[in-house]
Amino acid sequence: MIKGFKDFLMRGNVVDLAVAVVIGSAFAKVVDTVISNIITPLLATLGGEGTPGFGPTLRSGDAKTFMDFGGILNQLIVFVLTAAVVYFVVVVPMNRLMSMRKTGEEPEPEAPSEEIILLTEIRDSLRTRG
Template sequence: MLKGFKDFLMRGNVVDLAVAVVIGTAFTAIVTAFTTSLIKPLIASLGSTETAGLGIQLREGKADTYLDFSNVINAAINFVIVAAVVYFVLVLPIKKIQDRRKRGEEPGPAEPTDVELLIEIRDLLKSQQSQQPTTAPDRRGPAI
């Protein structure tokens, strides 16, 4: 059962899909909380005491004109942490398994035999024939 699951994971773009899902969901919330709660206050403390953090106020009295550099740095750190976790937890181990398979140290997914493929083709042809409507053959000859 585990071998079948492992073969499924090694097939096609399943790994790429898993990486995308993980980046989009699982680690994002954790890393965002970490960077927002711990890293962003540290970065914002680098700004002067007269500003709200590491940034520049373009027009006095208009909060919408504040360029917050700490948010940009926070997002970059967030991305690097997520990418590192995905690489070291998913991509690197799977690459090592694929390299072992190429060297022949570990067997790859079992490919179907010729007999299995022929049986599958036969079954498909039977199902297609049973789905076709049956009509009586036309015995009048060719139409002129």
């Protein structure tokens, strides 16, 4: 089980995930700010005068019964834009890098030289002595 975890760490999935989380959360704040300051006011104008935004009020005069469709649309836009940026900034370059690595064959490890073989035998001999 430990070997499997080590292999998982060595594949780079953890690094990819960490980068995606950091970029995604940072970009989500930027997108959220843009949406809140540009799209939200535009959607609020669709609700008409006297309404708190884009959506109906179920009970007239009670602000707690307002169904904010504009807020839902804002969050959908934030999600889609954030996912698109993470995909195009992190996933596409990583996939391109991985495909470039796959096409370039890794050279076979060279056979150890006679000196290395001799040194390995000496090391093993010293270990057994003591």
